[in-house]
Structures are given as C-alpha cells and as structure tokens.
Amino acid sequence: MELLSALSLNELALSFSRVPLFPVFDVSNFIVSILYLKYEPGAVELSRRSPVASWLCAMLYCFGSLILADVLLGDAPIEFFSNNASVLLASAVWYLIFFCPFNLFYKCVSFLPVKLIFVAMKEVGRVRKIAVGIHHAHHHYHHGWFIMIIIGWVKGSGVALMSNFEQLLRGVWKPETNEILQMTFPTKASLYGAILFTLQETRWLPVSKATLIFLCSLFMVSAKVFLTATHSHASPFDTMENFICPVLFGSPSPGDQHHDDHGSSHELHGAPAFHGSQQPAKSKEELNEGSRKRKSKKAE
Amino acid sequence: MELLSALSLNELALSFSRVPLFPVFDVSNFIVSILYLKYEPGAVELSRRSPVASWLCAMLYCFGSLILADVLLGDAPIEFFSNNASVLLASAVWYLIFFCPFNLFYKCVSFLPVKLIFVAMKEVGRVRKIAVGIHHAHHHYHHGWFIMIIIGWVKGSGVALMSNFEQLLRGVWKPETNEILQMTFPTKASLYGAILFTLQETRWLPVSKATLIFLCSLFMVSAKVFLTATHSHASPFDTMENFICPVLFGSPSPGDQHHDDHGSSHELHGAPAFHGSQQPAKSKEELNEGSRKRKSKKAE
C-alpha cells in the first residue's frame, strides 16, 4: 500500500522536481551547449586565434538565458559570474571540448548514445529553468502576465534569442534572419511551456507545479531525443500551428512573396548592396538556411 | 467675470495639462504608431510569417520610448509590460490593423481626416511624455542637466532612436543610416522640447509647466498635422538651423563630400563589401533615402 502511494504520479513528480540540478544536469547542459558551439563553422579556428572570444561565446552558450533574463529584469548581466563553481565547471568543459589532446573528450561526448543522454538531461534543466524564471518574475510582478511569459521564454530559449549578437562576437553577421523570425523547436517549446507555467502560477491551470514540470520534461525529453536521434527537422507543433495560424493570422499567400521579390516596394526596402548579391545567391542561401536551422536546432 | 477668468490662458493650460492620457490619447498613439509599422516594406508579410516578431515590433513602436528610458535609467526594460491594460489595448490595435477581415480597420484609420485627428492626439501625448520624463529624471538626478535632456529626448522620440535594432528584429539591417545621423522632425522637436522643459524644470525659464505643455502641444499639433496633410518633408526648424549651425559648427564643404567618395580615406573606412555595391547603386540609394525619410517622418 505504502509502496503504491510512493509510486503514484504526484509523489514521483514531486521527488523529480526536487532533484538538484547543480552538478550533473548543469554539466550535461554545458557539454551539449559547447558541443553545438563547436559545430558552428569557424568556431575551432576562432578558439585558436582568439581564446578569449571563444571562452566568452562558450559562456554565452552556457549562461545566455540567465544573462538575458537579468538584462530584461534590470539586474546586473554579469551577476551569474559570481557563481564561481558553475563558471569554472563550464570553463573546464569548454577547455576539454576545444583543446583536449587528440580531440578525445569531444569524440566521447559527441558519440550519439552518449550525446542523447546529455541532450535528455539538458531538456530536464530547460523545463526547470522555465519554471524557476516564471516563479521569479511572478515574485517581482504579481499581475505581470506578459512579463512572466517573456521571462519564462527567455529562460528556456537561452542564447538562441540573442544569436545575432553572439555571432557578432565571433565576427559573423547574419542580419537577414534571427531566432524570432524563424523559431526552432526548442524556442517554440519554451514559448508554449512559458504560457503553460504562467497559467499554472496564476492558478488558471488546475495542476500542481511538480506535475507540470514532470509532464513537460517528459514531452521535451522524448521529443528532443527523437529529433536528435533521427536528425529530423520536423517540429511536433507543426500540425497544431498549421491548423490555428491560418485562422488567427491569415496565411502568407504565394503572390505576396512573389510581389516582394520583384515589386518596387522591395527596392525601397533595404540597402541595395544586400539585394544585388542576395538574388543570384538564392539557391545557396536556401541551402544555407536549411543548414543553419539544423545547426541551431542541434544547438538547443 | 468668473467666465472670463476661467477662459484665461493659465486656467486653460492647467486644465489641458490635467486631461488624463490613458484611454483615448494612448489608443491614438497606438493606432498611429502601428499604422506606420504597417507602412514599412515587408511588415505585412512578416505578420503572416512570424506573428510573434510582428507583435514584438508593434510593442516597440508603441512603448519604445518607455523601454529606452528605462534602459538608460537602469530600470527593467520590460517594466512597462506589467501594465496589462495598455499592452492588451496595443495588442488589440495591432491585431485589428494587421488581421481585420477585409482590411476594414486599416482603411478606416488611414483615411486622411481620421488619421489627422489621431496624429494630433499622438503629438499631445508626445509633449506630455517629454514633460513626465524630465520630471522623473529630475527626481533621480537633481542637477543632472544632461540626463534630463537625454531622457526627455528619448521619451519624445521613442522607437526612432532604436530603429536599427527594431529593423534587425524584422530581418532588415541598414547600418549606413540611423535616426541620430539624419534626424526627422519629431526627433528634432523632441530634442528642442526636452531642452525647453529642462530649463523650465530647473527654473531658468520663468513659465509654468502647464503653460509650456500647452504651447508646445499647440506647436507640435499644428506642425505635425500640417506636415502630414501636405505630405511635406520640410522641417519648421530648417531656417533656424541654417542660420545657427554654420556659425557654431562650420558648414560641410562640398569638396569634403567629393573627397569622401573617391579619396583613399574612404577605402580605409568601411568594409569594402559594402562600398563595391553602394557606388553603382547611388541613385537608387538616394531615392531610397528620400522614401525612408518620408516613411519615418510619417512613422512619428
């Protein structure tokens, strides 16, 4: 009888939501994040030419969500650097992934079965970060629905939302796209998760926080592990969005797109310098787009 | 006798300065701001492809001045989002302007006589925001003359001062120009207004704040309505500036400009990637410039 109650969903969720993140889950997060920094083109050369810039990028990949949330809430953006243990751990992971002799550490952690475990643990951490972020925002702004959603979103998406500026640090500048224009699965999931947790925090969703953490973690872990294992780019939300978006926001007609490419309105649009080279390079760019998406999907 | 005193300028100004902004003037501000977001090339397609990005842009257009002032004063940039009523109102206006069936709402509010009323009300709000901003800055920094002027300027100009980053959110990047390099009329008027209000706040201008608000509003409303109605690009300050600037700052000699286009100093200047395509596209760019100016003049 006692055993059964201990196994009940509520108890399981409660004990799951109390597992501390610090050493193990955080290290998994650092490993996966910095792994995807290394996948970025030019990142390895950068680490040789300018270790300081590479280290700063690694820190942004690991702590981007904390920095952005601190900025938005008006706190000091380097506040998290006061947590020496985490920063040292992340620096050690960065050093091992980029400079370990014979690339040994990199080869171990990027071996797919090992990587999938780390990816799963990173997603557990992501859900927990969303919940903590919304609780924190709720503490500051009791009725700030929008603030809670935004902080939760930022906490979940992390560096992706400031990828333009992270790339600038590495000398790369791609203004024609950003994470908000073309949301990847983790960013979308963070947004939807933030809405759910905000509803829970303000008592509109009649479910305990522990249960919600447990269910969201289950969904994120299974979805992300599946996507990573199959190298798939599909998003589990596509069906839902294809159903709701046209009703709410209308659909982009192909005629609009066509008009945009050749119409006169386009010439007023941006610097001609960009257009001249964008049009012949279209097919290349599209390729580019696909690979970027895959990359950043991986990176989350 | 009583009637006469009630009609006196002071009383009129005082009661004018006490009219609450919230529902009516704020909605006019949202309507005009989001109308000019819709005029931006690519904004309609963006709202179909990525409603989240479009909504964020709309919020920047509506609350840009508050965000920028909060950032400069070290407060939380998302503080204003805690004002649920305003955000919901602005979101409703955004939804109606972009997604109303048959474009009905857009057609109504962009009908010139209707639009002129909204433009007039927006200018009333602008003057009030400058006054409030300077009062707030004065409260924090009693002798911070420069801070008062800057905060007043930012509160009046709003999103224009961060247009580069607002465009980046929409995937557009025009680094060769910004609002400070080529100030439009509302930005200039906000700067001059901020100087006047700072002089008033520090008791150098022997006039009551209510009177100053009244006079500035009169000037701004008449100038902006006239400019909008005639689609004119002239600035009422041109005569004054053409008189003062050459005395204080010298004048740009045409030879300098010529040298800048072909001289060797230019090759050291920017990324050659930009120049190669900028020079043949000069005439297009100039056209571009003109239309941008008109656009952003409208946008204020």
Added chain:
Amino acid sequence: MELLSALSLNELALSFSRVPLFPVFDVSNFIVSILYLKYEPGAVELSRRSPVASWLCAMLYCFGSLILADVLLGDAPIEFFSNNASVLLASAVWYLIFFCPFNLFYKCVSFLPVKLIFVAMKEVGRVRKIAVGIHHAHHHYHHGWFIMIIIGWVKGSGVALMSNFEQLLRGVWKPETNEILQMTFPTKASLYGAILFTLQETRWLPVSKATLIFLCSLFMVSAKVFLTATHSHASPFDTMENFICPVLFGSPSPGDQHHDDHGSSHELHGAPAFHGSQQPAKSKEELNEGSRKRKSKKAE
C-alpha cells in the same frame, strides 16, 4: 634620514596613488580620446553633418569605460552624465578639437611631444580606473573573481570593447572584426592588469595596491609612449604569448585557414552577400585591417 624615507618606493607609490585625477589627468584623457576620434575616417564630415552624433561619439570615447561597467553591473548607463563638470569639460575639448578656428587647438595637441605627454597621463588614468573598478566590483561581489576581472578589463579598455556599436552610431558597420577578436595592446594590457589587481585585491599577490598602481603605471606609460613615438604596432606581450598560447591552446595551423577560405564549410557560414564581395577585395581588406589596427592602437 627623513629625506631618504620620503624617497623610498612605498612612500612614493603611496603619494602617487593619491594624486587626484580630476582636472588635469581627465582633460588629458579627453584630449587623447577625442583626438583619436578625429583620426577615424569620416569623423570630421560627421561633425559637420550631424553635431549631435559626433558629440555622442565623443562622449562614448571619453566615458565608454564607465558606461560599459555601469551596464554590466546593472546600474544606469547614463549615471556618469550627472557629473556635469566632467561632461562640460569633455564637451569643451570636443568643440575645440573639431571646430576651433584654423584647427589651432588640434594642431597644438597633435604635435608629437605634446601628444606624448597627454598619452602618458591617459595611461596613468587607465591604471587607476582598473584599480578603482576592481575595488568597486569587489565591494559588490566579495568572491566574484570573474566579475572583478571583467569589470577591471572593461574599465581599462573603454570604448574599444564596444567599438562596433560606436561605429554604428557614425553609420559605419564592420561586423567581421571586433576588439575581442583582434585585441590591441591597451586592451590586452587592461586584461592582464585586471588579473593582477584582482589577485592583489583578494590577497593572493603579496604587494600593496599603491605599489601595484605605481609599477603598472610605469610599465603602461613607458610602453605606450614608446609605441606612440615609434608608430610601432608590436606588442610587448608578443614574446610571452607566443610561448604560452601554443602550449595552452594549440596553434592555428595554416591548413585550417586555407580550408576556411575555400572549403564548403565557409559557404554555409555567413550571408553570401558578404562573401561575394569580400573575396575579390581581399588585398584591400588586409590593408584595411592593418590601418584599422594602427588606428585603434592609436585610439587607446
């Protein structure tokens, strides 16, 4: 006997560390900083076309380190503007350097022997700013080693670390490089100095702060005056770095570089618009790079 003790290193260092910076050293800092703003291509035309943008750039050159440190510590970025005396002084220097009749002031202060004196005084101020910054950060975060180093670094390097955004204000955009990717001597020296002062502040370096200030100032003044006088681009740290970096971080193999230029990974890398024009302009760009380095080396 008394004379001898007064001449002892400790006493000398102590009295040196107590010399107030405000009028004389600060003015030297303003003069040298704005001098290097004037060296930037296009800065003179900018001051004619848009005095407001030029003045804002000058303020960033003079107070960039304070602004950036305030931003990182979560304080108001315009806090320093409340110091009216400094801002007025810097504005006067800006006006004299850019608009003095017959360019008289500029010719005086850019005369090499005079300039060397100002450069020396600027370096004294730089070391003091690093020490003050680290003391301030230590006060906020007692065990925040990383925070102390970062704040000290930012205080020493100043506008260089945000040169991308300072350039954007002038309508120039060079995303392919930044100060962290290609550190100039003052930025590197500030980083190493920040590490030394952090070790001193946390009692790992058994030396008094006054002595450390004195020794660092001596090194910086002599190195910077020598580099400025000889127009040299060499960095005194090169030998040390060439010894340590290959051990710690491996060395960039020339093959990597080659691969990066022609390999397929590059095409996935950035916007094709940039590449098309970057490759033919390579030799120009390299020239560009060199002159930029010299410029920003001077600018510090």
